[in-house]
Amino acid sequence: MQVRMLLVLACSLAVACGGGESGSRQPARPVTPLDLSTTGTIEVDVGFQGAVPPMQELRMGGFAECAAQHTGPVPAGDMLVKDGHVENAFVYIKSGLGDRVFAVPTEPVVIDQKGCQYVPRVAGAQVGQPIEFHNSDATLHNIHGTPKDSGAWNFALPRQGTVRTITVDHPEVMISVRCDLHPWMQGWLGVLDHPYFGVSGPDGHVTLRNVPPGDYVVGVWHERFGTRDTPVSVAPKGTSRANVSLAPPS
Ligand SMILES: [Cu+2]
DSSP states (O other): OHHHHHHHHHHSSOOSSBBBSSSSOOOOOOOOOOTTTOOEEEEEEEEESOOOOOOEEEEEEEOOHHHOSSSSSOOOOOOOOEEESSSSEEEEEEOOOOOOOOOOSSEEEEEEEEEEEEESSEEETTTOOOHHEEEEEOSEEEEEEEOSSSOEEEEEHHHHHHHHEEOSOEEEEEEEEEEEETTTTTTEEESSSSSOOEETTTOOOOEEEOSSEEEEEEEEETTEEEEEEEEEOOOOOOOEEEEEOOOOOO
């Protein structure tokens, strides 16, 4: 533990421990105009078939600074299924957008560390969009992202209220984000070069808005239940629906 903490602190003091620069980074090519008079909507429901895995509890007992923030059992959050709906599924357009170029939002995606958990556990961002990591806990966390296609990042947020902003250079579904001090702390970040993605809430639902008419493959990713691809066609001003069913891990 002490060695780990020293490594984390050393990284927090270093200038270059990975991650991108602060502030949004717009695409190099001109943004493709989007005709909002013809765009449509994709409604996706992520359901579940099979026996629902029992809820696992996080064991924070060895870390008083974390356990003290919770009064009851803390669900692990990696397999949240209720009434046949899957929470924390990442839903996105996987293909079909061609060579369209999309503006990058300047508003940041915020991922907090609260109660020694990532909140939200699953998040999405565009390439070049600011991603703010916050620490709402009165304890040290580090944020260790390990993308395969972009530079890794690893830095500490040692105090309550500290924030650090990164950007990610290349699309990737998904990037693992972990804290090296608290082994159960797992987050996931999906990065795309377009804005058509979302994370399912307790109702298993995701709405993708302002989608150009066309034929697409919609991808669904879940950290325990795997991935599914489903074709979806969007007519001008149309609304298309897709029901995707996930299953217990084999
Ligand atoms: Cu931590």
